[in-house]
Amino acid sequence: MRKMHSAFAALAAFAGLALGSTAALAADPIKIGVIYDYTGAFAGGGSKAAAVATKIAIDMINEKGGVEGHMIEAIYADAQSKAEVAINEATRLLDQENVDLIMGVYSSGHCVPMAQKVDAAKRFMWANVCVSSAVFKGKNLRYVFRAQVHSDQFGWASCTFLNERSKEKLGIEPKDLRVAIIHEDGPYGSGVASGNEETCKGYGMDVVLKEGYSAKAPDLSSMVTKLRRARPDVILHTGYNPDITLFLRQSKEQGLRWKALIGHGAGYGQIDKLSEAFGADANYIFNVDPVAAQLLDPATLAPGLGDLTAEMVKRYKAETGAQEVPPHTSMGFNQSWIFFTDVLPRAIKTYGGYDPEALRKAALDTDIPVGGTIQGYGVKFFPEGHEMSGQNERSSPVVMQYIDGKTNIVWPTAIKTIEPVLPLPEGHAYAK
Numbered sequence: 172m173r174k175m176h177s178a179f180a181a182l183a184a185f186a187g188l189a190l191g192s193t194a195a196l197a198a199d200p201i202k203i204g205v206i207y208d209y210t211g212a213f214a215g216g217g218s219k220a221a222a223v224a225t226k227i228a229i230d231m232i233n234e235k236g237g238v239e240g241h242m243i244e245a246i247y248a249d250a251q252s253k254a255e256v257a258i259n260e261a262t263r264l265l266d267q268e269n270v271d272l273i274m275g276v277y278s279s280g281h282c283v284p285m286a287q288k289v290d291a292a293k294r295f296m297w298a299n300v301c302v303s304s305a306v307f308k309g310k311n312l313r314y315v316f317r318a319q320v321h322s323d324q325f326g327w328a329s330c331t332f333l334n335e336r337s338k339e340k341l342g343i344e345p346k347d348l349r350v351a352i353i354h355e356d357g358p359y360g361s362g363v364a365s366g367n368e369e370t371c372k373g374y375g376m377d378v379v380l381k382e383g384y385s386a387k388a389p390d391l392s393s394m395v396t397k398l399r400r401a402r403p404d405v406i407l408h409t410g411y412n413p414d415i416t417l418f419l420r421q422s423k424e425q426g427l428r429w430k431a432l433i434g435h436g437a438g439y440g441q442i443d444k445l446s447e448a449f450g451a452d453a454n455y456i457f458n459v460d461p462v463a464a465q466l467l468d469p470a471t472l473a474p475g476l477g478d479l480t481a482e483m484v485k486r487y488k489a490e491t492g493a494q495e496v497p498p499h500t501s502m503g504f505n506q507s508w509i510f511f512t513d514v515l516p517r518a519i520k521t522y523g524g525y526d527p528e529a530l531r532k533a534a535l536d537t538d539i540p541v542g543g544t545i546q547g548y549g550v551k552f553f554p555e556g557h558e559m560s561g562q563n564e565r566s567s568p569v570v571m572q573y574i575d576g577k578t579n580i581v582w583p584t585a586i587k588t589i590e591p592v593l594p595l596p597e598g599h600a601y602a603k
Contacts, residue, residue: 200237200244201515201525203229204264206275206285207300211252212386216412216438218277220491221300221503222247225275227486228507238511239519246270250281257281258288265294271525272297274507279303279322279359286315295527297514299506300499302436303358304366307562311555314527316534318509318550319502320461320566321559322359326366328459329407329433332570332582334374340593341430343404346375351403353394353418355410356383363409363435371407379403386414394418395425404603405431412438416448423452428603430594433457433570440498442573452600454574455592457581462569464501464545466580466588473543479508480545495576505546513537513550541565547586 207222208214229243237243246268250257257276264270272295276282282301289296290312298306298317302325306317334345341348352367354360364381371378379401382394391414398406406429410418415438438444440460445453465484469477483504484496518525518533539550549565570582572591581591595602 198237198240200242202244202246202268202270204248204261204268204270204273205229205245206248206250206257206260206264206273206281208252208257208277209247209249211250212411212413213250213252213277213437215441215444216277217300217436217440217497217499217502218252220441220487220497220499221277222275223490224483224487224500224503225299225507227483227490228504228511230486231482232511238515241519241525243511250276250278252278254278254281254284258285261285261289265289265292271295272527272530274510275299275503276301278357279306279362280357282306283358286310286312290314293527295530297506297510300502301359303362304559304562305358305362307553307559309558310560312561313555314531316514316531316552316561316563318506318544318552318563318566320548320568321562322362323366324566324568325363325409325435325459326368327370328568328570328582329435329457330367330370330374330376332433332457333371333376333405333431335582335584336591336593340591341404346377348376349379349402349404350376350407351380351382351398351401351405352378352407353380353382353384353398353410354408355386355414357386359437360386360409364407367407367409384414386411388414388417390421391418392421392425395421395427398422399425399427403429405429405433407433407435408439409435410438412441412444415439415445419449419452423600428601430603431455431457432601433459436460436498442497442576442578443493443495445573446576455595455599456573457591458498458571458573458578459568460498460571461502461505461546461548461566462571462580463496463498463578464505464547465496466571466578467545467547467586471542471586472545472547476543476545483545495578498571501546505544509537509539509544509550513539539565 208218248260354364439458464480518529522529541549
């Protein structure tokens with residue numbers, strides 16, 4: 172396969188082969204500012220899981236001698252789930268700590284302004300988790316790159332899944348399916364909801380309600396009332412963490428029922444949190460996300476990536492004590508690993524260093540085929556001049572479903588691990 176060197180570089184690093192040359196052992200460290208929400212509402216919605224995984228990747232790279240002899244010196248910053256803090260921390264890291272690049276960022280509400288600020292300063296940013304398409308769409312950014320899935324793809328995936336399975340599973344033709352779209356009103360939720368609306372309407376579905384709300388709203392009962400009046404068969408929800416909990420609790424209290432609830436990442440990616448809060452009521456929730464790497468068959472990936480995933484899972488469980496490893500763990504680790512084993516070595520060897528221009532050129536040369544990363548998708552960035560320049564054109568999400576505390580892949584059909592349970596079984600607290 173063309174340019175499989177990226178996958179083999181990842182394997183070489185994991186196996187303990189040299190990423191760096193002996194001659195470069197005394198090289199200066201590469202300083203990276205890592206920004207996540209370690210506290211606040213976003214921490215439990217996936218940010219902390221991604222942060223832990225990013226650190227695991229950095230530790231593993233340093234254990235093998237760094238990149239081309241350069242050790243990675245990470246400076247970790249807490250955005251505190253506040254946009255102004257995130258921007259201030261990025262400024263501090265770039266101007267006072269003199270980091271060579273920014274990495275991380277969970278919230279799209281932080282990511283959109285941060286990306287523009289970093290790019291305008293001609294500094295380099297590698298986004299690990301934030302998904303809003305608005306980070307790149309029409310911005311023509313030059314020094315910001317993201318291998319992660321973007322929000323338009325989230326909105327497309329859930330509606331496409333419904334279009335393929337509605338008649339078979341629900342006995343409802345897609346044109347007769349009643350769909351409600353609810354979302355937090357920041358760039359993340361709005362981006363996914365727009366993708367939902369465009370795709371579902373494109374399939375002829377009846378979008379009976381589209382409603383946004385503040386992720387910090389103390390009460391969602393009025394929205395629940397609107398949903399009861401709209402009588403959707405399926406609810407497509409994009410939220411963070413406390414707002415998801417509030418919605419589910421008030422829906423149960425007010426008697427809102429549905430045939431299926433499909434979430435889109437963030438708080439819906441944290442099955443342990445959902446199970447802790449709702450017990451068996453969390454059963455059969457769907458979640459659209461980049462796949463948790465441990466769910467994939469290693470035989471479908473480049474050699475060595477299954478072992479890499481197993482090491483990530485082992486270290487994450489040891490670090491956190493968690494039994495379930497959420498998709499955000501794979502996101503934080505995978506994006507970091509792509510940068511450290513593909514982009515950064517090329518910048519140093521081919522373009523003479525790791526200044527923003529060298530990193531930009533190296534990123535544009537990335538060409539990892541499908542199956543070449545632990546999350547299955549490949550990596551090739553849209554070029555300058557494209558509407559989504561800097562975004563990975565080969566990224567893709569999956570649809571998962573939680574059953575008895577276990578995460579299962581239900582779409583795409585080619586890689587599903589179970590048949591989806593659709594509609595909700597009779598007797599379930601939310602069953603319509």
